[in-house]
Amino acid sequence: MRAAATTARIFSRFYCGADPRAGAADGRATFGRSTGAGTRARSSRVNVDGSIPADNPVLNGVRSHVFSYGHRNPQGLAFGPDGRLYESEHGQDTDDEVNRIEAGRNYGWPLIAGYKDDQYYTYANWSASAPTPCSSLDYGRNIPSTVPQTKESGREPRGFHAAVETFFTVPSTHDTRALGNATAALAGLDVYTSSAIPAGARRFSSPA
Numbered sequence: 147m148r149a150a151a152t153t154a155r156i157f158s159r160f161y162c163g164a165d166p167r168a169g170a171a172d173g174r175a176t177f178g179r180s181t182g183a184g185t186r187a188r189s190s191r192v193n194v195d196g197s198i199p200a201d202n203p204v205l206n207g208v209r210s211h212v213f214s215y216g217h218r219n220p221q222g223l224a225f226g227p228d229g230r231l232y233e234s235e236h237g238q239d240t241d242d243e244v245n246r247i248e249a250g251r252n253y254g255w256p257l258i259a260g261y262k263d264d265q266y267y268t269y270a271n272w273s274a275s276a277p278t279p280c281s282s283l284d285y286g287r288n289i290p291s292t293v294p295q296t297k298e299s300g301r302e303p304r305g306f307h308a309a310v311e312t313f314f315t316v317p318s319t320h321d322t323r324a325l326g327n328a329t330a331a332l333a334g335l336d337v338y339t340s341s342a343i344p345a346g347a348r349r350f351s352s353p354a
């Protein structure tokens with residue numbers, strides 16, 4: 147597979163091999179894709195010869211390599227012993243996520259970070275700033291009053307699928323300037339099945 151050279155994080159994780167999900171044929175490749183922190187990323191699924199699997203989801207009338215969307219910064223990718231595909235991703239300042247990836251589902255970003263709980267994160271649509279245009283604004287943590295903001299509870303993204311787990315979720319009173327980002331930035335992901343660690347702590351393993 148070829149990709150243009152860039153300084154952004156394009157392919158964060160790549161899985162190539164048999165797709166263990168029931169009913170799927172061998173020889174599928176699945177990978178998480180990110181075009182840089184803060185952008186709208188997708189997970190993709192292609193056959194090893196580059197063709198589009200016949201059972202990939204149809205989104206907006208098109209069956210393509212896109213398998214799921216609404217990801218922020220995908221990092222880890224692992225199949226569990228149940229044959230389900232799990233993914234980890236970085237939150238912006240809070241709310242790292244572990245998601246169970248299902249065909250055609252929307253994992254919320256940028257409208258929702260972590261759970262749909264209205265804690266800390268508010269979607270700010272900088273491009274819709276009025277009357278001051280976005281091009282005249284300095285992007286940063288201070289959101290100008292001209293930028294429309296929407297709470298998570300005010301949105302119902304089509305096909306939304308909540309995270310399996312979120313990490314480093316903080317209350318809205320969290321002071322990022324004083325305390326720093328809450329996220330530890332989950333990186334790779336493995337599903338842990340050994341009995342060496344007590345049952346309650348052995349579902350996932352992820353470096354950060």
Ligand SMILES: [Ca+2]
Pocket residue numbers: 241258259260261262263264265267298
């Ligand atoms: Ca949230």
